[in-house]
Amino acid sequence: MPATSRLEHVLSESDATVTALLEDLVGEPVEATDRRHRATLAAAPNLLGVAPGHPLLHRSAVLCGATSGQPYLQAQSVLVPSRLPGSFCRQLETGPVPIGHLLTKDGIRFTRSALPKSDELDPSTFGDAPAPVVHLLARRYRIDVDGVPAMVIGEWFLPALDPFLGSPSEGVAAP
Numbered sequence: 001m002p003a004t005s006r007l008e009h010v011l012s013e014s015d016a017t018v019t020a021l022l023e024d025l026v027g028e029p030v031e032a033t034d035r036r037h038r039a040t041l042a043a044a045p046n047l048l049g050v051a052p053g054h055p056l057l058h059r060s061a062v063l064c065g066a067t068s069g070q071p072y073l074q075a076q077s078v079l080v081p082s083r084l085p086g087s088f089c090r091q092l093e094t095g096p097v098p099i100g101h102l103l104t105k106d107g108i109r110f111t112r113s114a115l116p117k118s119d120e121l122d123p124s125t126f127g128d129a130p131a132p133v134v135h136l137l138a139r140r141y142r143i144d145v146d147g148v149p150a151m152v153i154g155e156w157f158l159p160a161l162d163p164f165l166g167s168p169s170e171g172v173a174a175p
Helices: 003-013 018-026 086-094 099-105 159-165
Strands: 030-041 055-065 071-079 110-114 137-145 148-157
Touching: 003 018, 003 137, 003 159, 018 030, 018 055, 018 071, 018 099, 018 159, 030 071, 030 086, 055 086, 071 159, 086 099
Parallel strands: none
Antiparallel strands: 030 055, 055 071, 071 148, 110 137, 137 148
16 A cells, blocks of 8 residues: 555544644654744635634644654644634744644544645645645645634645555554
8 A cells, every 4th residue: 555545544544633643653742843823814715714804823834753853744724713712822823832732732622624635735725835845645624613614724744754654565553
């Protein structure tokens, strides 16, 4: 099974946050590095169901092994701060905490809805942020909190994950 298919299988079998899944897969904590945050305003139309001009937070980060420093995932996120606990966005902006850690720590119940596959970023959602040239898999999804869209996330799983996905003959057990 190719690495992309093995990764898709692991992701489809897990209901954990991507952060928790990565930590289980690579055997080390991950942290958000190369973080960039920018306040922005919603365009029309948008995937978050907010009015044009509604305040949003754009975040880009690379999830790396806290011990190894290996980059495992690049992410672009657009969040609706008014639909999240007040401390959530402040913690994202001030430390290396991944979104998945905050969702778990704050006990936020959420659902994830897949969006159309795309290796390219949607300029109406993510602006002009570059996607990584080399990646194993790209995906986009929306996170709803209490049934209301709260963020859109684009993820690119990076080649440093490949050794943790098992050899083609081994397959991958879901975490």
